[in-house]
Amino acid sequence: MGAVLFVALVPGTLTGQPFYRSELTASLEPVLDLKGIWVDANGNRHAVPFNYSDRREIEVRRTVDLPKGKDLYLYFEGLAWTGEVYFNEVLLAITQDPFAENLLYIPNSILLERGNVIRVRLRSKGADYPLYPSHFVGIFRQAVILQVADAPQAWTPPSYIEASNRVVVVAPWSRSGEYLSDSLAVESSLYGLFAYPASDPVYFPFRPSNRSQSFLAQRGIQVARSVRPTDSIAFYNPYPVKEQPLQQNVAFWRRDDGRPDSGYGNYSTLERLRTLAVSSPNQLALLLLLLIPVMVLLLMKLATPRVYGVMFEFLTKTKIYLELIANNKFLKSQQRWLLNFLRMVLVAVLLTVLVYFWDQTGRLESLGLLTTRGPLRNILIEGSFSLYQLFLGILVLLVGLNLLKYGFLNGLGGIYRVGWLSVMLQNLDIFSSLPMILLPLLPAPFIFFVDPFTSQIILWIWYGLILVYFLRRIVLIYIGMTRLFSFSRGLKFLYICTLEILPWIILL
DSSP states (O other), X not given: OOOOOOXXXXXXXXXXXXXXXXXXXXXXXXXXXXXXXXXXXXXXEEEESXXXXXXXXXXXXXXXXXXXXXXXXXXESOEESEEEEEETTEEEEEEOOTTSOEEEEEOGGXXXXXXXXXXXXXXXXXXXXXXXXXOOBEEOSOEEEEEEOSSOOXXXXXXXXXXXXXXXXXXOBOTTOOBOOHXXXXXXXXXXXXXXXTTXXXXXXXXXXXXXXXXXXXXXXXXXSOSTTOSEEXXXXXXXXXXXXXXXXXXXXXXXXXXXXXXXXXXXXXXXXXXXXXXXXXXXXXXXHHHHHHHHHHHHHHHOHHHHHHGGGGGTOHHHHHHHHHTTOSOOHXXXXXXXXXXXXXXXXXXXXXXXXXXXXXXXXXXXXXXXXXXXXXXXXXXXXXXXXXXXXXXXXXXXXXXXXXXXXXXXXXXTTOTTHHHHHHHHHHHHHTTGGGGGGTTHHHHTSSOHHHHHHHHHHHHHHHHHHHHHHHHHHHHHHHHHSOOOHHHHHHHIIIIIIXXXXXXX
């Protein structure tokens, strides 16, 4: 979280509203409070402070008259999620941390006595905080024009410590994920409703507002900079983190309505926090999804009864079927395309259940599979998706990738005069996937509905079955290419790395 800036309260001079100082603004005083009405390009009015969780982008502006003669600063305590700040169409800053202070010097050369235009463009995209559930846009804390104070005001920071055996996390957000004024949340949490054990330090997942820190200083409550060295942890109020085990394994001290919960005063050990817990899944959607493999097998039996009858021989009579593929006697064209599509459907079911399980348990980001720049990140992390949408999205992605792959192989075969290159590799894809793709689907019906300890065991079995399927597929493709074509070892490795592994690395 970095060093915490602590504040003390001093009254404002223009609006009657208090201005809460920080270490950054200790020697400054307010000239003009920018709270109030701003307008966007369409003339719509927006009252600062504001926050919108349902918008991706917004641009607002305000016209102000300012005195000349002193150095002036534009101060935003919170701009979400990323922002561009212009003063009289001169870019002053590009902000990337929504919880950081932004103190921007206004050059005298661009300052007008009348009609100065402050324009702020905000976007919801940007760096992720691991503990924050979703992005929003807004000017959501203090916004003030400052100048150097003739008589600097004193400020007193609250006491803070590096570590503690017990820490209480105070989260200034509701469980629904909507942003709240953290100052109101802190003050209502620690004062007036019911007693807070002030001997226990508090921790904020993000930098608290200047007002919150001022309140903590007045109350004499210690602030911990980190929760890593702690033995026990408690969550004072409900908090909509992506890490679902927190919601399952922690008794929050307050309910959504602000009243004390039955677990008030109790702490959770870090071992308990790490225990795998699964949120209640959409049972109907999950049931329909898990019926898809059954429907696929039924369709295979009806449309390709010969292949369905000998499918399990793919595991025991490898050489025979590789010879059939090499002699182009494995599958007819219509069967090949149908079985390839059904193979993609089964893979899509497996990936959907796995990603859905990661999302339900909060492991989607903690596993580190999705990078900040991966194309799937907006869909799976920042987007809001149902189980049906997730399955259709993954299926479309798989079909698109495979069509590109077969089109590329078809063109490559034409250039180098390698007849039936695409056809043979399509057959090899089917042979190397069926029926082993069915094996990792077996744990899926159970892992959502067992206790955390059992689900942890099933999860590792699941990973092992996926690894077995993947390794068998890679080995069969390698052996198959050896029997089908006179390719060098390096060319076979290149094919596997570029067309079998690389696409997933890029996407994830």
